Amino acid sequence: MAKLNLLEAVNRALLEEMERDDRVFVLGEDVGAFGGAFKATAGLYERFGRRRVIDTPMCEYGVIGLAIGAGLQGLRPVVEIQFADFISTGFDPIVQYAATTHWRWGAPIPIVIRAPWGGGNRAGPFHSQCPEAWFAHVPGLKVVIPSNPHDAKGLLIAAIRDPNPVIFFEPKYLYRRERVDVPDGPFEVPIGLAERRRSGNDATIIAYGAMVPEAVQAADALSREGMECDVIDLRTVSPFDREAVASSVRRTGRLAIVHEARRSFSVGSEIAAFASEECFWDLDVPPLRITAPDTPVPHSPPLEDRYRPAAARIVDEVRKLVRT
Amino acid sequence: MERPTPRAIPAEAELSSDEKLELYYFMVLTRAVDERCHTLFKQGRIPGSIFSQLGHEAIACGSAFALGPNDVVARMHRDLGSYLVRGMSPARIFAQALGRVGGQTRGRDVNTHGLGDASLGIYGYVSHLPQSLPVALGAAFAFDYRNEPRVAMAYTGDGSSSQGGFHETLNIASVLEAPLVIVLENNGWAYSTPTSLQYKIEDLAERAKGYDIPGVIVDGNDVLAVYAASRAAVERARSGGGPTLLEMKTMRMRGHAAHDPADYVPNELLERWAARDPIALFEAALRDEDLLTDSTRAEVHARVEAEIARAVDEAESSPFPDPDTLTDGVYA
Secondary structure (H helix, E strand, C coil): CEEECHHHHHHHHHHHHHHHCCCEEEEECCCCCCCCCCCCCCCHHHHHCCCCEEECCCCHHHHHHHHHHHHHCCCEEEEECCCHHHHHHHHHHHHHHHCCHHHHHCCCCCCEEEEEECCCCCCCCCCCCCCHHHHHCCCCCEEECCCCHHHHHHHHHHHHHCCCCEEEEEEHHHCCCCCEEECCCCCCCCCCCCEEEECCCCEEEEECCCHHHHHHHHHHHHHHCCCCEEEEECCEEECCCHHHHHHHHHHHCCEEEEEEEECCCCHHHHHHHHHHHHCHHHCCCCCEEEEECCCCCCCCHHHHHHHCCCHHHHHHHHHHHHHC | CCCCCCCCCCCCCCCCHHHHHHHHHHHHHHHHHHHHHHHHHHCCCCCCCCCCCCCCHHHHHHHHCCCCCCCEEECCCCCHHHHHHCCCCHHHHHHHHCCCCCCCCCCCCCCCCCCCEHHHCEECCCCCCCCHHHHHHHHHHHHHHCCCCCCEEEEEECCHHHCHHHHHHHHHHHHHCCCEEEEEEECCEECCEEHHHHCCCCCHHHHHHHHCCCEEEEECCCHHHHHHHHHHHHHHHHCCCCCEEEEEECCCCCCCCCCCCCCCCCHHHHHHHHCCCHHHHHHHHHHHCCCCCHHHHHHHHHHHHHHHHHHHHHHHCCCCCCHHHCCCCCCC
16 A cells, blocks of 8 residues: 555556556656656656656657557557647547447457646646546546556556556646545456445435545535535546436436536436436436636636636535425 | 468568569459449448559559568558458458448448557557547657567558548658658548649658658559568568658549549540559560469459359348447447
């Protein structure tokens, strides 16, 4: 057991999987001797050398295509995209080739594309994005977003071992925020399984990524006011844990979905639709989405603080939800 | 359907008489499969559309002939011959065109799209050309990674070479010195767009200079020239010499796809290239070497006709896919 932050947990997952399995290799911009823009791959180049840790040119389409071809050959590439915002440069081979190949001609594409994701760092429109909804809409891809160091390690290991293409977004806001106990050695957190962080019958709060600690903080504040909430950490956005969501909503009758991605055509929209279909007769009030507005991510602190949900806003909105 | 394995690479760079005749057979087979697909299309038996490879037989067959059984090839829509050389059966190809379960994608992808077969070392393409290029590069990377003397060959066209992915692939391949051969089939047209509107330089092989790799211009209608250039590039890659760009010049003898009459192509251009038909050129060369007589020619054509007839029967007796299976296989 070791106390690791989320970034260190990612690093450990990569290190241990690369040691365990020679097929696993890492590629991306600045991932080699530099250790990656956020140092997620620190130490890997020194340990494994240029055969297994590849500094690529700035060619996301080409690099992701290369990963796909290597995956078809049975290797296990882990691509680092420097910021989730730049994944759009390599969008085409992800959604057209990687996502569709197994369905079309039966060949698995066991690649992981990981990226620092989300805002809260005053980094502006192109270093703060949350593009998970784009990929969740594509059958054949899996989209995984951990909220804590333990899950970051276990989910990344699971992603590397999964035969499908997995998009793995790491909340950079949480990279160095806290250290928790993370087991040494390999362990998997199952993809597609949510985890309940708080229990209660008054409302269900669904969250993922950096919004999980905000939702937990909000639930604790609401508890002091006499309201008890389920906080469900999705962990996997797609495919999401339908049973965890439905069983909670059937019990509480009140649903809030929190994410720092934008409101419209979002993960929150999908979960609200799902709950409306599956739990309509158990819902006491319409589902509530607590999200960013439909704008690009702003830079200046008052703008970003309005944009990005946080515990205080979740408290206000869930309080209203419970009291309606 | 039967599962053949890829044929072995010829022992010597110079083809033997038998190997030349085998190559001729593949070219004749390719054209016959193509023609039969078009007949089926005109009879309304093919859902969707099909692509003709007419005039591309030398490029597709000659280049694939230079690959070994453990090499990998990622081709496009106009390379029917290389699927056949590589061991994909005509029956499977017809079944694919007809949308049947016996097709390579069990009815999920259309005509030559998605004709991927990992056991034959064939990577199926997507419509977003030239996405197969970096994928083939990935295979080449894997060969180096595992220290295997294997090569990846990928195809692109004059149109798709304008895409950023073409340049990204050459860029990365050159930096990695990957064992990748890129066959650029320059057939003069990207749908209705002539090369004069597609790019400024005279020869696309020149682009290789921008990536510090060899760029070779090849007469795409001379199958022996295609084979020789492909073989040299493959051997260069296999021996650690890195990637090569082969620009094979030819002409697209039919429209972009079956629905395209291609009225925009000047007749005199088609006539000029028809006089250089790759199969006719090879027949003349084989006759000069006394390798092809009227009777051996007739034998090859009879063999091919019989093969096509059997293949179409087999394909048409394959059922349509069950709609209840639609959502199977989204995930591995």
